[in-house]
Structures are given as structure tokens and as C-alpha cells.
Amino acid sequence: MSDEPLPDEHAPRRAGAPLRAESVTAGYGGDPVIRDITVAADPGQVVALVGANGSGKSTLLKSLTGIVRVTGGTVTVGDTDITRWAPEAVARAGVGYVPQVDDVFAPLTVRENLEMGGYLLRPARVAERVDHVVTVFPRLGQMLTRPAGKLSGGERKMLAMGRVLMLEPGVFLLDEPTANLAPAIARTLLAEHVRRLADSGAAVLIVEQRARAVLAIADFAYVLAGGEVRMSGTPARLAADPAFTESFLGGAAPRA
Amino acid sequence: MTAFLSSLGFGLVTASVLAIAATGFTLQFGVTDVLNLAYGAVMTAGAFVAYVLNAAGVSVWIGLVVAMIVCGAGSVLLNACVYAPFQRRGVSPITMVIVSLGMTLIIEFGVQAAAGGTSVSYSMSDGPSLRAGGLDLSVVQLVVIGLSLLVMAGTHVLLRYTRLGKAMRATAANKTLARNCGIRTGRVIAVTWAVTGALCGLAGVVFAMDAGSFGATSTDLFLVLILAAVFLGGPGQAYGAMLGAVIIGVATEVSAAYITPDYKYVIGFVILLVMLGVRPSGLLGARA
Ligand SMILES: Nc1ncnc2c1ncn2[C@@H]1O[C@H](COP(=O)(O)OP(=O)(O)OP(=O)(O)O)[C@@H](O)[C@H]1O
Ligand SMILES: [Mg+2]
Numbered sequence: 119m120s121d122e123p124l125p126d127e128h129a130p131r132r133a134g135a136p137l138r139a140e141s142v143t144a145g146y147g148g149d150p151v152i153r154d155i156t157v158a159a160d161p162g163q164v165v166a167l168v169g170a171n172g173s174g175k176s177t178l179l180k181s182l183t184g185i186v187r188v189t190g191g192t193v194t195v196g197d198t199d200i201t202r203w204a205p206e207a208v209a210r211a212g213v214g215y216v217p218q219v220d221d222v223f224a225p226l227t228v229r230e231n232l233e234m235g236g237y238l239l240r241p242a243r244v245a246e247r248v249d250h251v252v253t254v255f256p257r258l259g260q261m262l263t264r265p266a267g268k269l270s271g272g273e274r275k276m277l278a279m280g281r282v283l284m285l286e287p288g289v290f291l292l293d294e295p296t297a298n299l300a301p302a303i304a305r306t307l308l309a310e311h312v313r314r315l316a317d318s319g320a321a322v323l324i325v326e327q328r329a330r331a332v333l334a335i336a337d338f339a340y341v342l343a344g345g346e347v348r349m350s351g352t353p354a355r356l357a358a359d360p361a362f363t364e365s366f367l368g369g370a371a372p373r374a
Numbered sequence: 375m376t377a378f379l380s381s382l383g384f385g386l387v388t389a390s391v392l393a394i395a396a397t398g399f400t401l402q403f404g405v406t407d408v409l410n411l412a413y414g415a416v417m418t419a420g421a422f423v424a425y426v427l428n429a430a431g432v433s434v435w436i437g438l439v440v441a442m443i444v445c446g447a448g449s450v451l452l453n454a455c456v457y458a459p460f461q462r463r464g465v466s467p468i469t470m471v472i473v474s475l476g477m478t479l480i481i482e483f484g485v486q487a488a489a490g491g492t493s494v495s496y497s498m499s500d501g502p503s504l505r506a507g508g509l510d511l512s513v514v515q516l517v518v519i520g521l522s523l524l525v526m527a528g529t530h531v532l533l534r535y536t537r538l539g540k541a542m543r544a545t546a547a548n549k550t551l552a553r554n555c556g557i558r559t560g561r562v563i564a565v566t567w568a569v570t571g572a573l574c575g576l577a578g579v580v581f582a583m584d585a586g587s588f589g590a591t592s593t594d595l596f597l598v599l600i601l602a603a604v605f606l607g608g609p610g611q612a613y614g615a616m617l618g619a620v621i622i623g624v625a626t627e628v629s630a631a632y633i634t635p636d637y638k639y640v641i642g643f644v645i646l647l648v649m650l651g652v653r654p655s656g657l658l659g660a661r662a
Contacts, residue, residue, distance in 0.1 A: 206558050210556050220550070220551060224548075
């Protein structure tokens with residue numbers, strides 16, 4: 119593991135590792151849930167995944183992190199083929215993942231959760247990183263000794279984000295990091311934290327229900343439907359497409 | 375008063391043996407997700423390992439250390455050869471309980487075949503007995519109490535302050551998330567089998583010392599007390615198991631002095647049932 123001093127406090131450990139999923143097919147043992155999905159995120163980019171409930175967004179992220187079995191296609195980070203790697207090996211390859219649910223260790227304290235996020239770091243470095251994460255999410259600093267199970271929904275999401283920040287991964291996979299957050303806080307999290315991850319060199323693939331808010335910070339977006347990529351393009355291009363705006367940015371009842 | 379104090383003395387020793395056993399059991403269950411009912415049988419195997427060495431002229435205390443090593447290694451093998459393959463096939467937790475029940479019989483009959491059907495005992499000196507404030511305990515009993523305190527303190531340090539212990543708790547709480555953090559949970563679980571297996575061996579030998587004489591099935595009833603202590607404290611809760619062990623251990627021996635010894639195991643379980651009625655998740659349960 120590289121221990122070189124980091125040029126910028128937000129710089130990822132493996133800046134410059136593009137994530138590519140090529141024709142990925144995966145599922146839970148029966149019929150595949152996602153089929154032939156090709157998505158990519160380059161360093162410096164925020165790439166959004168949107169789609170209806172049950173369209174396979176979480177399944178895609180789980181297949182990239184080795185939780186769900188990939189039955190076809192390849193997943194690469196930089197030049198490394200990580201297809202079908204175990205989750206612990208994917209983490210070691212510099213991929214940080216915030217799951218949609220069960221995203222913290224409930225009986226462990228906030229500090230212990232962060233320490234587990236930094237499990238792969240040298241012990242001396244862990245305390246440094248905890249201090250850093252606490253400057254990013256000051257609220258966590260006030261509750262370091264509280265069990266994660268006793269946090270509010272929003273505090274818990276901050277902890278989940280803080281936990282992946284510990285390792286400074288080069289690739290972030292975020293599954294609805296703003297769920298349960300008040301709209302204003304959600305926008306701040308996206309605009310400040312998520313955008314900044316990419317600006318400092320990481321590749322970010324983010325699943326979001328708040329289509330409008332995530333498109334405001336994304337460089338590219340994919341729309342999933344029925345386990346397949348239905349549309350893709352830059353936010354500007356999608357916003358100009360009536361088929362997209364009707365389903366995802368519609369005025370009366372936005373899905374977000 | 376003397377009857378109470380002498381039963382309290384017995385109770386402290388029983389509680390100490392129980393605390394070692396229950397701490398290992400609850401840690402094993404919490405981290406590995408296997409409710410290993412063969413735990414009692416592994417205790418017996420450990421007690422017999424020490425007996426075989428003891429009968430060959432080795433000090434029982436050296437036998438105790440060897441028993442810990444054998445039971446630690448044996449538990450790793452038990453998991454690797456039996457439980458883990460079943461778990462990988464997606465066998466449900468309740469089915470795993472049945473598998474572990476089967477392993478109980480296999481291990482106990484194995485011990486019986488090797489050691490014969492009669493009860494045996496260690497040849498060791500109990501040392502002078504010490505009196506303090508009406509309590510009357512032998513040196514060996516004091517050593518058992520001391521070992522138990524050491525195990526509890528050691529478990530506390532392991533779980534709170536070491537990287538391995540925290541990884542064990544993380545694995546128990548959310549195995550997938552632990553893997554996402556880069557923790558090799560397969561190794562953490564193997565180490566857990568080794569550590570809890572060693573505790574199981576230690577528990578077996580001190581149980582045999584406390585019981586005086588023992589046979590291949592001597593721990594069957596004791597397993598009931600272990601389960602009572604573990605579930606009283608809340609399954610998977612190390613501190614809960616320690617607390618449960620003290621309550622059950624002291625209550626059974628004191629009740630044995632005042633009611634009748636025949637009911638002591640019953641009393642242990644009645645405490646558990648009452649407790650579960652009041653707090654279904656156990657004394658320290660519900661937190662995970
Ligand atoms: N563990 C599982 N076992 C079997 N099928 C599953 C499992 N998890 C999800 N599915 C199925 O896979 C499909 C896609 O689910 P997924 O969780 O990927 O959707 P999603 O796009 O993330 O939805 P949401 O917006 O509600 O989070 C759904 O039909 C779901 O029922
Ligand atoms: Mg989802």
C-alpha cells in the first residue's frame with residue numbers, strides 16, 4: 119500500500135483509475151437481474167445511474183463490488199480485471215462502496231466504524247484519517263463514541279460516506295447516499311462532497327433517486343430500466359430528451 | 375450463614391467455569407453464525423486430552439494448555455470440514471443446529487470409544503484450602519476463578535482495543551460490509567474458531583477439575599447452563615454472557631443448598647425463561 123504524502127487532502131489513493139463495466143450480466147442465482155450493461159466512469163467524473171425502483175441499479179453496484187455473481191462481461195479498474203473478485207479484494211483494488219442499506223456497523227461506535235473503513239491502512243495512519251474525515255463531516259466529530267445504531271438517518275449516511283473516505287479510494291460506488299437526508303442537506307452533500315471527490319481525481323459512480331439534483335453535478339448519466347441501460351448521455355442531452363424529462367424530471371410528481 | 379457462604383463459594387467456582395465456556399460460546403456464535411451445540415462435546419474432548427496426558431504422568435496444568443491447543447485446532451477443523459461447507463451450500467441456521475447436534479454425538483462417542491465408558495478424574499492436589507470471610511476455597515478453585523477473570527479481561531481487551539477484535543465485531547455485525555472494508559472475513563472467522571475453541575478446551579478442563587470425576591457425556595447438562603447464560607445475556611453479547619454466567623452460576627449453587635441439588639439445572643433455566651419473558655432479547659441484547 120502506498121504511503122506517499124498526498125498532494126491534496128482530498129486526493130484519492132489511486133487517482134487516475136477508470137472504472138469500466140463491459141456487457142455485465144448478473145443476478146441472484148435465478149434469471150439474470152441485469153443484462154449486458156456497459157457503463158464507465160473516468161477519474162474526475164461523476165457518473166449518475168438513475169432508474170425506477172427495481173430497475174437493477176443496486177444490483178449493478180453489487181456486481182461491480184463482487185457481492186453479486188457476475189455471469190457475463192468484465193469489470194476493470196485501470197488495467198486490472200476485477201471481474202468476480204471477492205468483495206475484500208475489490209476493496210483492496212481501491213474501490214470504495216457505500217451500500218443502499220446496512221451501510222454501517224450498528225453496534226460499533228462511530229470511531230470504530232471509521233477505523234474499519236481504514237482497516238487496510240497502517241495503524242498510525244488510521245488516526246490521521248479519522249481526524250480528516252471529522253473535518254469533512256464535523257457532526258461525526260461530536261459523536262465518535264456513540265454506537266452507529268443510535269445515529270439519525272442523516273448522521274448515519276454521513277458515517278457511511280466517512281467510512282469509505284478513510285481509504286481514499288480511486289473509485290467510489292455510492293448507492294443513494296442522500297436517502298433520508300433533508301433536500302437542502304442532500305444538495306449540499308452532492309454539490310460539495312460528491313462533486314469534490316471527482317474534482318480531486320476519483321471516479322464516482324452514483325445511484326440517485328433525486329435525478330434533478332444529481333444531474334446538476336454529473337458529467338454523464340445512464341438510465342436503467344428493467345435491468346438494461348435504456349438511455350445515456352450528458353445531463354444536458356438527457357434534459358433535452360422528452361422521453362427522459364417526462365419520466366424523471368416531470369413536474370407534478372417527480373420520482374425523487 | 376455458613377451454608378449460604380459455602381454454597382456461594384461453589385457458586386463462584388461454577389460461575390467462573392460457566393463464564394469461560396459462555397464467553398467462548400457467545401463469541402463463536404456471534405462471529406461465525408453457527409450455534410455450535412457440539413461445544414459441550416468439544417469441552418469433553420479437551421478434558422480427556424488433559425486426562426490422557428495426566429494419566430501418563432504429565433501435570434494437569436500442562437494438559438490444560440495442550441487441551442486448549444487441541445480444541446482450538448479441532449474447532450478450526452470442525453468448521454472447515456463440516457460447518458463451512460454446509461454454510462456455503464446455503465444451509466439454513468436451524469439446519470446447522472441439527473448438524474452440530476450430530477457432531478455432538480460423533481465427538482462424544484469418539485471420546486467414549488477412546489477412553490472407555492467409565493468416569494475418570496485427574497490426579498492432582500487441590501492444595502491447601504483458604505478461608506476468608508467465611509468462604510472456604512481450595513487453591514485450585516481460586517486458580518479457576520483467577521483464570522476466569524483473566525479470560526473475561528482478555529476478551530474485553532481483544533474486542534475493544536485490538537484490530538483483530540474490532541474486525542471480529544464488525545464481521546459479527548455486518549459481514550458483507552466488513553468485506554467491503556477489505557477485511558478478509560474468512561480468516562477472521564477461522565481465527566475466531568481457534569480462539570473460541572481454545573476457550574472451550576480451557577472450559578472443559580476446569581469443568582472437569584471442578585466436577586472431580588467426569589465421563590464422555592458429563593458436559594451434556596452443563597451445555598444447558600451455558601445456553602442459559604448465553605441467552606440470558608443476549609446471544610452474541612460477550613459481556614452479556616459473562617453477566618449471565620455469574621447470575622446462573624451463583625443462583626444454581628445457592629438454590630442447590632437451599633432447595634435441593636436435583637433442581638439446580640432447572641433453576642438455571644427457570645431464570646432464563648423468566649428473563650426472556652421480561653426482555654426477549656436478553657440482558658444486553660437487541661443492540662446486535
Ligand atoms: N437479494 C436478492 N435476491 C433476489 N432478487 C433480488 C435481490 N435483491 C434485489 N433483487 C431483485 O432484483 C431486481 C433489481 O433490484 P435492485 O435492488 O437492483 O433495484 P434498484 O434499481 O436498486 O431499486 P431501488 O431504487 O428500489 O433501490 C428487483 O426485481 C429485485 O426484486
Ligand atoms: Mg437500490
